[in-house]
Amino acid sequence: MNRIMEFFGRRKVWAFPYVAVMAVFVVIPLLLLGWYSFVDEEGFTLKYFEKFFGSTDSLNTFIYSIGIAMITTVVCILVGYPAAYFMADKQFSTPKVMALLFILPMWINLLLRTLATVALFDFLHLPLDEGALVFGMVYDFLPFMIYPIYNTLQKMDHSLVEAAKDLGAKPFRVFWDVVLPLSMPGVYSGILMVFMPTISTFAISELLTMNNVKLFGSIIQENINVGLINYGSALSLILLIIIGLTSFLGGEDDSK
Amino acid sequence: MKKIFANIYLWALLLILYAPVLIIFVFSFTEGKVLGNWTGFSFGLYSNFFKGEAGPLLTSAIVNTVVIALVSAAISTVLGSLAAIGIYNMRSSTRRAINFVNSVPIINPDIITGISIFLLYVFCGISRGMGTIICAHVAFCTPYVVLSVMPRLMKMNPNLYEAAIDLGATPFVALRKVLFPELKPGILSGFILAVTLSIDDFAVTLFNKGSGGIETLSTFIYADARRGGLTPELRPLFSIIFLTILVLLVIFNVRNAKQNDKK
Structure with missing residues (x-):
């Protein structure tokens, strides 16, 4: 009995239920995603990736989705940066x-x-066409762009701006060479917070264009829905790789 | 001049951002079936909504949403808070590994989270329903609870717990009397965050609700919209939700501002 009490008294142990839940509902499911992409009833196969890279239709949708996500x-950035800039500048507005x-x-x-x-x-x-789609996605995700920019601008050391001005820089140069970097x-x-959800979205595009425009997310969802689990998993894995690359590259830039 | 331009820009942007919300709000006071069709001012939709005349499906979707959000947030909060304490007391190499796994559901798009958990159920042959939705929600809410409790733990004096133990408290008493009061703000904000995430979730629920007819508000709206046209009673619901959040946020911020003033 005492030993049991002692075991539960170690605070490390308190994380065990969480570790178990994460293992079962996060790690194993992701491993299964990989498993189902490469293994079906007949054993190991690459045919789901061949199917994807072999069909111009799904490749086009994939590239199209990346394009839409980039445009969004x-x-x-173009709409949100000025907004964040004006908000962070105390002489312009009531930021809170x-x-x-x-x-x-x-x-x-x-x-x-x-x-x-x-x-x-x-x-x-x-x-309700592509214009509507981009407008809707910008409308949905703009705050994710404004907020981080606003945060960094607010924490920025303003004496640097003053210094640039004192040294005779024109307003545009102050912005371009000091504030922007x-x-x-x-x-x-x-970029990460907007690009990642827009590339994986499916419901938004269906609703905004009355199903006229198909994005990669919709294709994944449709395949899973009709029971093509292996193909759906392979497509998800491709999406996951893109997301991983984006966040990796983003993280690299962040550390500079 | 610059100031005027800046203000015009910000307010114009806000006007565009809020235009859809305003349209739904305005048209919640008329009974036209199609949005944009003004058939005279009326509270008809509101009374329909509160009498449950929009159909039992909508009512059960709202109940399901609330039940799922509260249950999964409660489980996530307990799991996540205890986990934060546990992780804090681990060796740094284990801690790094766990922190990495913790960030996976946060970075992963919800469609991937949804599909991967769906695969788990398929693999194990578990039939999907309310329970599977709750488990999935716990999986993606808990990491956020860990993240919101952790900073409080970092700020806390690590010797307080040891002192309580040395003075003869059992770990459970020390948890309740020493750790819990110190971590309470983090635990509370973790819980609120979990509730919000769960209510907002759409993709994870969609893949894990099965075909048993369980709908949450999100999946109900999705199905409704795909059938072509929003149930008119969603307009008053939407307006009520929006106003509630507005009031809550104002209260919260006024209180925060007052507290900051005191300091």
Whole structure:
């Protein structure tokens, strides 16, 4: 009895249930994802990857999805950077209220937000095409871009800006040579936070374009849905590799 | 001049961001079946919604969402808080390994989390339902609880727990009387975060709900939208959720501001 008490008294032991849960629901499922991509009823096979790389249709969708995700990310930077810049500058606005207003929509269910965008486009009689898709995704993920940039800008050492000004730099040069490089870590994490969800999204694109535009995520979901588990797993693995590469490269840039 | 431009930019952006929300809010006060069709002011949709006339499916979806969120957040909070304490007391090499695994569900897109857990159920031949959804939610919420408890633990004096033990407290008493009060803010914010994540989740639920007819609000809305057109009663629900969050956030921030003033 005493020994049992002693065992549970060691605080390390308190993490064991968590470790077990993570092993069963995080590590093993990811291993299974790899397993199902390469092994089916007939044993080891590469045919699911051959199927993907062999069909121009799925390759096109894949490249198209990366393209849409990139466009969304770029638009988010172009729209979000000035917003974050103005918010962080105390002479322009009341930053706390603004920051709150920009993250408030994040607390609303993503699907409801997306449907609200559809409603807006219907209301204005705009077509539900790629434009709508990019608008909707920017609308859904813009706060993820604004927030990290705003954070780095706010923590930035303002004496550097003063110094640049004192040394005679024009406003544009102050921004280009001082502020922008200092805010790059925020931009990088913004890119990660926007690019990763947009590349894997499926419901948003279906709802925004009435299923006219198919993204890679939708293809994965459809295959899983109709029971093509092996092919779905292989596609998921490809997506996972892209995500891994992005976060790896992003992390590299971050450490510079 | 610059100031005016900056303000115009920010407010214009906010107007665009909030336009969809405003449209749904405005059209929750009319009974037109199609959004954008104004048929006169009425509280009809609100009363339909509260009388449950939008159909039993919507009601059960709301109940399911709340039950799943509370149960999985409670489990995640207990698991995650204890885990944070445990991890904190581990050797640094083990700690690094666990921290890496902890970050996996956070970085992974939800579709991958959803599919991989779905594969686990397929592999083991477990039929899917409420329980499998809750397990999946626990899996992706717990890491966030660990992350929100950890900083409190770092700030705490590590000798307090030892002192309690030396003075004769059992580990359980020391946990309840020493660790818990110190970690409470982190545990609480972890719980709230877990509830929010669970309610917001769509992809993980979709893959793990099975075909038994269990829907959460997210999957209900998805199915509804795919059938072509939103159930009108979702408009009042959406407006109520939005206003509740707005009020909560305002209260929370006013209180925070007051506390900061005191310091």
